Amino acid sequence: MRTLAIETSCDDTSIAIVTNDRWVFEVEKILAYSQIAEHQKFWWVVPELASRLHSEKIIALLQTIGLEEIPNVDFISVTTEPGLPGSLVVGKTVWFELGAFYDKEVVPIHHILGHMFSILLERKLEDLQFPLVILTASWWHNDIYVVEDGEKTIEGDYTTFMFAWFSVTKVWWTLDDAAWECFDKVSRMLWGPYPGGVRISEKASKGKKNQLVQFKRIFLSHDKFEFSFSWMKSQVTFLLEKLNKEGIELDEKLICDIAYDFQEAVVEVMAKKLIHAGEQFWAKTLALAWGVSANNRLCEITKELLEKKHKEIPLFIPAKKLYSTDNWAMIWVVGLLSKRK
Numbered sequence: 001m002r003t004l005a006i007e008t009s010c011d012d013t014s015i016a017i018v019t020n021d022r023w024v025f026e027v028e029k030i031l032a033y034s035q036i037a038e039h040q041k042f043w044w045v046v047p048e049l050a051s052r053l054h055s056e057k058i059i060a061l062l063q064t065i066g067l068e069e070i071p072n073v074d075f076i077s078v079t080t081e082p083g084l085p086g087s088l089v090v091g092k093t094v095w096f097e098l099g100a101f102y103d104k105e106v107v108p109i110h111h112i113l114g115h116m117f118s119i120l121l122e123r124k125l126e127d128l129q130f131p132l133v134i135l136t137a138s139w140w141h142n143d144i145y146v147v148e149d150g151e152k153t154i155e156g157d158y159t160t161f162m163f164a165w166f167s168v169t170k171v172w173w174t175l176d177d178a179a180w181e182c183f184d185k186v187s188r189m190l191w192g193p194y195p196g197g198v199r200i201s202e203k204a205s206k207g208k209k210n211q212l213v214q215f216k217r218i219f220l221s222h223d224k225f226e227f228s229f230s231w232m233k234s235q236v237t238f239l240l241e242k243l244n245k246e247g248i249e250l251d252e253k254l255i256c257d258i259a260y261d262f263q264e265a266v267v268e269v270m271a272k273k274l275i276h277a278g279e280q281f282w283a284k285t286l287a288l289a290w291g292v293s294a295n296n297r298l299c300e301i302t303k304e305l306l307e308k309k310h311k312e313i314p315l316f317i318p319a320k321k322l323y324s325t326d327n328w329a330m331i332w333v334v335g336l337l338s339k340r341k
Helices: 036-042 047-065 067-072 085-102 111-120 179-189 196-204 230-245 252-280 296-309 328-339
Strands: 002-007 012-021 024-034 075-081 105-110 132-137 142-149 159-163 166-173 285-289
Touching (some): 002 085, 002 328, 012 047, 024 047, 024 328, 047 067, 075 111, 085 105, 105 111, 105 328, 111 132, 111 142, 132 252, 159 328, 179 230, 179 252, 196 252, 196 296, 230 252, 252 285, 252 296, 285 296
Parallel strands (some): 002 075, 075 105, 132 285
Antiparallel strands (some): 012 024, 132 142, 142 166
């Protein structure tokens, strides 16, 4: 099967063509326009600006990928939730018009499912072993899901829903700020740009342990999987106030050391929570998805901990950094899976 997918949930306009041949998912074409440069001066994604830019760019992207390709796809997929309402409207409008004009079936896709199954891009479905325990994290979301092959229910106060032939259970989520929101705001505290994830990682790679910088790891509970990162921001705020009172200059070296320990504190909690959830729910595969999966240090720590405790459990991350972002290819994968129930 072959599908065209559209993604306009936030600040990336993305279109792709994906094929599924014997459950091998391959990306034929993918184009994306990132709005980061336009939003940087506001230190936030501005909803009205985002929807306007989607409207300006989406037709040009379709023309570049080739309108002649559309008659040859089996159906069209589009993100319908969750996301910025104005941005979603742009994608849904184009999706509806294309479906009507080319007489193609249109399939609505849940954005978070797209990120969860982005780990299948350029892989075989048979590579996954179930139960799969997956951590998804973006600016708004920080969740752990258990995915089972078939209709199964996890005991406890959890919500399970069926997608295609998979049982998907959300076992915990962030109680306040998500990790990537925390990265962005700490980057701003350290005089860095938006988005802050890449900048914090770059500075952290040049930093090291420093007696002046010792952030606590916020686990809340070692028996449950809830996340809380608001206190991480507070720790950075208190440290900067303390340094200022003591007349200690915030030079490049100290910024790198702060970024280093901050990143270590955040990713250590995420990695340990994921592995602990994997242990409790008897995972045969662990995975990282969404923006979090682009953080090299998180991937390294998770692999290191798995190597010590559970060598037999593989860790899946998206095959390319692009697939960690909002992209059409992941929406197509979910569309293809939904068509092969």
